Amino acid sequence: MxxxxxxxxxxxxxxxxxxxxxxxxxxxxxxxxxxxxxxxxxxxxxxxxxxxxxxxxxxxxxxxxxxxxxxxxxxxxxxxxxxxxxxxxxxxxxxxxxxxxxxxxxxxxxxxxxxxxxxxxxxxxxxxxxxxxxxxxxxxxxxxxxxxxxxxxxxxxxxxxxxxxxxxxxxxxxxxxxxxxxxxxxxxxxxxxxxxxxxxxxxxxxxxxxxxxxxxxxGEGEFRPSTDTCRFCRAKGHCRARADENVKLAFAIGKKPPLITNEEMGEYLRIGKDVAKWLGDLQDVALADCLAGKDVPGWKAVEGRGSRDWTDMDAAFAKLQTEGINEAVLWERKPLTLAQVEKVVGKSDFATIVGDLVVKNPGKPALVEASDKREAITNKVSAAEAFGGDNENGKK
Ligand code: SF4
Known part of the structure; x- marks a missing residue:
């Protein structure tokens, strides 16, 4: 194999x-x-x-x-x-x-x-x-x-x-x-x-x-930075073409009216998609360089906020209980999430046993590109809804 x-x-x-x-x-x-x-x-x-x-x-x-x-x-x-x-x-x-x-x-x-x-x-x-x-x-x-x-x-x-x-x-x-x-x-x-x-x-x-x-x-041809292409490129944190493109996108200000139009908003969102990702990649590379002892002027690596942990949780809980702390206070009983239950039970048994007890709640509205396959939604009340379309009982 x-x-x-x-x-x-x-x-x-x-x-x-x-x-x-x-x-x-x-x-x-x-x-x-x-x-x-x-x-x-x-x-x-x-x-x-x-x-x-x-x-x-x-x-x-x-x-x-x-x-x-x-x-x-x-x-x-x-x-x-x-x-x-x-x-x-x-x-x-x-x-x-x-x-x-x-x-x-x-x-x-x-x-x-x-x-x-x-x-x-x-x-x-x-x-x-x-x-x-x-x-x-x-x-x-x-x-x-x-x-x-x-x-x-x-x-x-x-x-x-x-x-x-x-x-x-x-x-x-x-x-x-x-x-x-x-x-x-x-x-x-x-x-x-x-x-x-x-x-x-x-x-x-x-x-x-x-x-x-x-x-x-x-190694010839044109550099063509874009969100999807650069994302998995090994040079993404060091590449000059990507850096130039993102600086241009992030800081380009022209002589325009004080308020941007919705057309411009759409365009900025489209062309600026890579800026945040690029900054994140730069941070990763700079941190790795600082940790490797290299100089990144203006920046340094420090220890992040740590977290506490038990050296021996069983011993700690036993001690707390000996001192009179009730065991029930130390544990919480939590149900698995719906997705976790489905994983444990298996998709088909899940559907057979509890499928009728599952309801799909609508997700939070999200902004995606027009090419996304999902149907567009709106808050706007349609004329039919406002002026009495058919209701559930078929009455006007
Ligand atoms: S990071 Fe640079 S080399 Fe890599 S895909 Fe983007 S533009 Fe091309």
């Missing part, structure tokens, strides 16, 4: 394609900064290993039967980042792929953790695709995402499209491919995204990738 944690990364990785395709000099610029692996990424790695095992157990039962599967899972359970909820989320991944495969007229070709050679499009490019299914002239590229931050869309997703190009190159001699389908399964936030296109469209994308990759490999 592939070691997920040891997955090598090429300079122009598929997962970073959305960065280096938009801002071609970013890959070379970012090379000098470490690729910091967060705890969330390590947790994702563990979940990927479990997901892979489940697929192997389902599709390659002869090689990886129940016994081997159970032993491997028990080993994973000993990892410090293990969390029981991973079982449920990886089941959702498995179920999605099972349903997909069962919907094909015949058994598909299945590749799990497929090493993909991308060098026909990206210099020294390679990657590992979570799952590839081929059936009836269509390549399905499936990616498991364990993150629970931003929902990732499969539509035109450059990472998956690159995997699809690599898979096409690998299998075009064996299979007559006419179409590709990209799938993202992000179960922690209920995001199951699917998008497809004819092979010709993928190959057009391949031409664009090839041009961008050539520039990126040489």
């Amino acid at each position: 592939a070691g997920h944690a040891e997955r090598a990364h090429s300079l122009l990785s598929a997962s970073g394609a959305h960065i280096w395709m938009n801002c071609t000099p970013s890959a070379r610029l970012g090379e000098q900064f470490p690729d910091t692996t967060s705890e969330a990424a390590a947790e994702g790695t563990l979940a990927h290993e479990l997901a892979e095992m489940k697929l192997r157990n389902y599709f390659y039962t002869m090689d990886f039967g129940k016994r081997k599967f159970t032993t491997a899972v028990n080993k994973l359970k000993k990892e410090s980042l293990w969390n029981d909820e991973m079982m449920g989320y990886t089941d959702e991944y498995l179920d999605y792929i099972k349903n997909l495969a069962l919907g094909f007229p015949s058994s598909p070709y299945v590749a799990i953790e497929k090493q993909i050679d991308l060098s026909a499009y990206v210099p020294e490019g390679f990657g590992t695709c979570d799952c590839v299914l081929i059936s009836g002239g269509t390549i399905h590229v499936i990616d498991f995402k364990y993150g629970k931050g931003v929902p990732v869309s499969a539509e035109g997703n450059p990472q998956l499209a690159l995997y699809a190009l690599g898979a096409y190159e690998a299998y075009k001699i064996l299979y007559q491919i006419e179409r590709v389908e990209l799938h993202i399964i992000q179960p922690r936030i209920d995001n199951f995204s699917n998008w497809g296109c004819p092979l010709s469209e993928l190959l057009t994308f391949g031409k664009i990738v090839r041009e961008k990759a050539e520039l990126a490999y040489k």
Whole structure:
């Protein structure tokens, strides 16, 4: 089985394609900064290993039967980042792929953790695709995402499209491919995204990738700072193009009337999105430099406000009780949140047992970009509401 944690990364990785395709000099610029692996990424790695095992157990039962599967899972359970909820989320991944495969007229070709050679499009490019299914002239590229931050869309997703190009190159001699389908399964936030296109469209994308990759490999092309692109760039805290752009956005004041218009407000919100993020990134880099003993004129690192903790909570509580403090005062009994109960009980049992006791309260109004898929809301009373539209009883 592939070691997920040891997955090598090429300079122009598929997962970073959305960065280096938009801002071609970013890959070379970012090379000098470490690729910091967060705890969330390590947790994702563990979940990927479990997901892979489940697929192997389902599709390659002869090689990886129940016994081997159970032993491997028990080993994973000993990892410090293990969390029981991973079982449920990886089941959702498995179920999605099972349903997909069962919907094909015949058994598909299945590749799990497929090493993909991308060098026909990206210099020294390679990657590992979570799952590839081929059936009836269509390549399905499936990616498991364990993150629970931003929902990732499969539509035109450059990472998956690159995997699809690599898979096409690998299998075009064996299979007559006419179409590709990209799938993202992000179960922690209920995001199951699917998008497809004819092979010709993928190959057009391949031409664009090839041009961008050539520039990126040489560190050439234009810096194109933007919120989405800079966010995951390794150079984000040091990059001059991003700094210049944000200073320009934050401090540009023209000769305008004293009040801004709503059009300007919308425009400022759009172009200024990166300013706050950029300042946060600068703070992170400056703090790291100060801690490393480097001079950042005007700034220094200090110890933050600490917090108190028991050295031995059981001993402390025992002592308090000996001194006459009632045990009931020391503990509070709190119910789990609805989401926590759903996790413990499992989605389907939760829906069956208490689904009718759940009500969806409206969320706090939030400002998002017009491209957001949610329907717009307003406080404004409509004419129909104000002047007597139908009420619940059908009376005027
Ligand atoms: S921080 Fe932004 S502008 Fe600078 S190299 Fe990275 S992606 Fe490009």
